[in-house]
Amino acid sequence: MTGQILFTDRREAGRKLAGAVRDLDFKDPVVLALPRGGVPVGFEVAEALGAPLDILMVRKIGAPGHEEYGIGALVDGVSPQVVVDEGLARMVGASRNYIDMQIARELAEIERRRALYRTGSPVTLTGRTVIVVDDGIATGGTVRAALQGIAKAGAAKVVLAVPLAPADVLSSLTELCDRVICLASPDPFHAVGMHYSDFRQTEDEEVIRLLAEARNGNRPGQSSAKVT
Known part of the structure; x- marks a missing residue:
């Protein structure tokens, strides 16, 4: 099964998305990309806006004995936020102690990845x-x-910006942000990668390089973006 090709690669998708975002004149923007695939897209958006770029890591909290079954998530940030479906947690027998242990483990993983990507403190x-950026949305869970995590972080406005996503998933996310920017909603919607000519995996080395380029770009307001 093949889908309609919409983008050559993530960088091209990012440039097209940047064109749509740039015209909206957002106040004091910061771009948060979901690694790894969202980073090349977010890099282009941040460059177009003259905005700082950071990564936003979301770590799943799995059910006891079935870690692939998510009952919540830990969202990276200056003050990491925890989102837990309390009904699901009770149903699968996840105690408060179990959840706290999972949070500690995933916090450690976030710190490990930040050290790997050399990002420093979150913005x-x-x-x-x-502006939350990814290379596309399929189910929308992440x-x-x-x-939901960003909603607790005190942002003035939250914008979701993606190259493509299913229309029904987008509509389910509108209540969680102030604005949604999406370039295409193919119908029928195939897997995100089906709509890219080149959807090879984004490697850690590329993430590190792009984040370093963004930090060294001397963009307006970037020097004040880091927590001290």
């Missing part, structure tokens, strides 16, 4: 326009957790 979101 401050309070009072800013936060993005939903990310938006």
Whole structure:
């Protein structure tokens, strides 16, 4: 099964998305990309806006004995946020102690990945326009957790910006952000990668390089973006 090709690769998708975002004149924007695939897209958006770029990691909290079954998520940030479906947690027997242990483990993994990507401290979101970027959305579970976490971070405005996503998934996410920007909603919607000519995996080395380029770009407001 093949889908309609919409983008050559993530960088081209990012440039097209940047064109749509740039015209909206957001106040004091910061771009948060979901790694790894969202980073090349977010890099282009941040460059177009002259905005700082950071990564936003979302770590699943799995059910006891069935870690692939998510009962919640930990969302990266200056103050990491926890999103737990309390009804599901009770149903699968996840105690508070179990959840706390999973949170500690996933926090350690986030710190390990930040060290790997050499990002330093997360950017401050309070009072800013936060633009969440990924290379596409399929089911929306990860993005939903990310938006729920950001809602607790004191941002002035939250914008979701993606090259493509199913229309029904987008509509289910609108209540979690102030604005949704999506270039295409193919119908029928195939897997995200079906709509890219080149959808090879984004490697850690590329993430590190793009984040370093963004940090060294001397963009307006970037020097004040890091927590001290």
